[in-house]
Amino acid sequence: xxxxxQTPEEEVEETVETPDVDTETTEAVEIDPMVAMEAxxxxxxxxxxxxxxxxxxxxxxxxxxxxxxxxxxxxxxxKSVLPALDNLERAxxxxxxxxAAKQIKTGVEMVYKTxxxxxxxxxxxxxxxxxxxxxxxxxQAIQSVPADEDHPADTIAQVLQKGYVLADRVIRPAMVAxxx
Numbered sequence: 060x061x062x063x064x065q066t067p068e069e070e071v072e073e074t075v076e077t078p079d080v081d082t083e084t085t086e087a088v089e090i091d092p093m094v095a096m097e098a099x100x101x102x103x104x105x106x107x108x109x110x111x112x113x114x115x116x117x118x119x120x121x122x123x124x125x126x127x128x129x130x131x132x133x134x135x136x137x138k139s140v141l142p143a144l145d146n147l148e149r150a151x152x153x154x155x156x157x158x159a160a161k162q163i164k165t166g167v168e169m170v171y172k173t174x175x176x177x178x179x180x181x182x183x184x185x186x187x188x189x190x191x192x193x194x195x196x197x198x199q200a201i202q203s204v205p206a207d208e209d210h211p212a213d214t215i216a217q218v219l220q221k222g223y224v225l226a227d228r229v230i231r232p233a234m235v236a237x238x239x
Contacts, residue, residue, distance in 0.1 A: 187233025
């Protein structure tokens, strides 16, 4: 028989090669139980530390939010009371001619002072007075008046409506006329 001619079975046997199998990589890698346990402990400790830090952050954030809520608790009440205070101020600007009107005006003045005092006791202060420098953080310019030698530019010429702040937060800006 000639070597050039091969049977189909022999041909298949020649083309199929068995891959070399590395016996070291196919063996199961044994993990030391102590190393595995230490890894689990380290992972659990890391999770614990992260959860503890997150709880501390939440407590700090809650304390800040609570302090802010207490600090600005009277803001809603102040916004509700300010229109009444404005009306009392307007009533006090009216001239009283007879004794009855003077007594009523005295009563209105007492109510006004009590209400203004209550606001100040709760850290609510009026802002905006004539002659003060104009500050857009606390004042709203609604009118412009020409400046002269006695009145420098960017100062308040007239307060049309008082503004109020609670601690460091503006409740209502003062509406003012500004020298320009």
